[in-house]
Amino acid sequence: MRLTAARARRAMGWVYAAPTALIVGVLFLAPLVLVVWMSLHRWPLLGKAAFNAPANYLKIPDNPLFLDSVVFTLKYTMITTVLLSAVALGLALLVQERRPGVAFFRTAFFLPGAVGFAAAALLFYGMLNNDFGPIDPLLRAVGLIDEPVKWIGTPDMALFSTIALVVWRFAGFNMLILLTGLQAIQVEVYEAARSDGAGRWQIFTRITLPLLRPTLALMLILSVTGSLLAFDQFFIFTNGGPDNSTVSMVMVVYREAFFRFDLGGAAALSVVLLVALVGVNALMMRRLR
Amino acid sequence: MMRRYTTLSALAVLFLFPLVWSGWASFEDPSNYLEMARFGEGVGTYATNSVLVSAMTVAGTLVVSALGGYAFARFDFPGRNLLFLATLAILMVPYATILIPLYVLLGYLGLQNSLAGLSLVFVMFQLPFALFMMRNAFEAVPRELEEAAMVDGCGTFLAFLRVLLPAVRPALVTVGLFAFLASWNDFFAPLILLNDGASFTLPVAVVSMTQQTFGAIDYGMLQAGVMVMALPCLILFVVLQRHYVRGFMSGALRG
Numbered sequence: 001m002r003l004t005a006a007r008a009r010r011a012m013g014w015v016y017a018a019p020t021a022l023i024v025g026v027l028f029l030a031p032l033v034l035v036v037w038m039s040l041h042r043w044p045l046l047g048k049a050a051f052n053a054p055a056n057y058l059k060i061p062d063n064p065l066f067l068d069s070v071v072f073t074l075k076y077t078m079i080t081t082v083l084l085s086a087v088a089l090g091l092a093l094l095v096q097e098r099r100p101g102v103a104f105f106r107t108a109f110f111l112p113g114a115v116g117f118a119a120a121a122l123l124f125y126g127m128l129n130n131d132f133g134p135i136d137p138l139l140r141a142v143g144l145i146d147e148p149v150k151w152i153g154t155p156d157m158a159l160f161s162t163i164a165l166v167v168w169r170f171a172g173f174n175m176l177i178l179l180t181g182l183q184a185i186q187v188e189v190y191e192a193a194r195s196d197g198a199g200r201w202q203i204f205t206r207i208t209l210p211l212l213r214p215t216l217a218l219m220l221i222l223s224v225t226g227s228l229l230a231f232d233q234f235f236i237f238t239n240g241g242p243d244n245s246t247v248s249m250v251m252v253v254y255r256e257a258f259f260r261f262d263l264g265g266a267a268a269l270s271v272v273l274l275v276a277l278v279g280v281n282a283l284m285m286r287r288l289r
Numbered sequence: 290m291m292r293r294y295t296t297l298s299a300l301a302v303l304f305l306f307p308l309v310w311s312g313w314a315s316f317e318d319p320s321n322y323l324e325m326a327r328f329g330e331g332v333g334t335y336a337t338n339s340v341l342v343s344a345m346t347v348a349g350t351l352v353v354s355a356l357g358g359y360a361f362a363r364f365d366f367p368g369r370n371l372l373f374l375a376t377l378a379i380l381m382v383p384y385a386t387i388l389i390p391l392y393v394l395l396g397y398l399g400l401q402n403s404l405a406g407l408s409l410v411f412v413m414f415q416l417p418f419a420l421f422m423m424r425n426a427f428e429a430v431p432r433e434l435e436e437a438a439m440v441d442g443c444g445t446f447l448a449f450l451r452v453l454l455p456a457v458r459p460a461l462v463t464v465g466l467f468a469f470l471a472s473w474n475d476f477f478a479p480l481i482l483l484n485d486g487a488s489f490t491l492p493v494a495v496v497s498m499t500q501q502t503f504g505a506i507d508y509g510m511l512q513a514g515v516m517v518m519a520l521p522c523l524i525l526f527v528v529l530q531r532h533y534v535r536g537f538m539s540g541a542l543r544g
Binding site for chain 1: 293294296297300301304305307308309311314350353354356357359361363364365366368369372375376377379380381382383384385386387389390391392393394409410411412416420444449468470473474475476477480482493494495496499500508509511512514515518519522523525526527530533537540
């Protein structure tokens, strides 16, 4: 009797878990298998698929746009991660202690993070426009420039402007992550250090940074994986230009699928990205934790 | 002390300036909003699509993660750990790499170019965070509470509905808020999964507005579009900030 009751309860568990299982199975595990399957086929956007392995993989080295995008994406990831971490850490240290008004500043720094990334990109697109936006007139008024700046018109400036957009949009988000880590550090630790005569800089390098390590690691992982997958900012803001100088890896996958109508090729690129990113993730977790 | 506040104020101006400017640029000539409303299929259509997708995503995420969280917190069933790991694995697999097969898969299911299909995909991406939150919330509720209800003759489901769900309301709000922000703001998934202008959500519609009219962009109208997209999120965030930060603190966040 007890046994059947226990069995009934186990079955009950499955009933409640069934929607989760269905979603995970159909919308996550199945596409994971399908992307590998597709990568082994000539798979046009319209029309029939045909097995052609390993052609989709063999042609990857011949795709100069993809190779360039790998270099560009790595460069973008490095610069963004360093800048974003520095700004976020600075903000977090500034609003770390509870004081009057600090809640307002925390909200102010995070607020761009509530705005969708697409909306943020369009906002910057207007703000940096030479005729419409306020940035050129402002810089001209304070005498920093005397002619319009090509904010997204040259490869270097396009990268710089995109990074400014990303830092604005994500600094508050990363600040929140760091704040959770800072708040976990016991006040007594600081007090003990201070009574031992440690200065501000010593406290920062000897206590704050080491104790913040796990949180910093989490922020770095999120920033690196997020940047390696960059798409919205380049699709919307720079449109990959000028001269394909800001084409990210995911953008190449998108173009392969929906401009060149080659879903098989896009799937092969996806598999390569997937394996590489899971590898980077695993490596970072091992090194940073 | 004074210097710190000066620095903070200067930084706050820097962070808030773009939002204030966008609002000002869009309202400077209110006809921006009228033009915006007439663009393409009409902003009403796109806003309705966005509202529908977000509502379906929030509802779907809440239902699936509440039931699943209950299962993981209170029942021991075969395959329990495997299913939990598989759900968390969604975090490990980069979002962008499974959108192409999802596009094909939704075609097989007759859900290509459908707002319901897009919502299901959003529910899937939200699931690791949501399930984790809900499981922890249910585990924090004392078992005696539902046992008392069951002694009074409630089955597990009634105990779940009447006792557990009210007890985890804060977690439900957090999960719902994250699901709303993610689905309302996402650009890449609707760009790939929707291919008919009439079914576009706001981000895709407004971006296509800039890209179609290349060379002659109406920047004032563009900022009106930005405001239509951003204002609901800004308001919701300011009102529910506590719940957002709570979600963060639980450590289960997704970049």
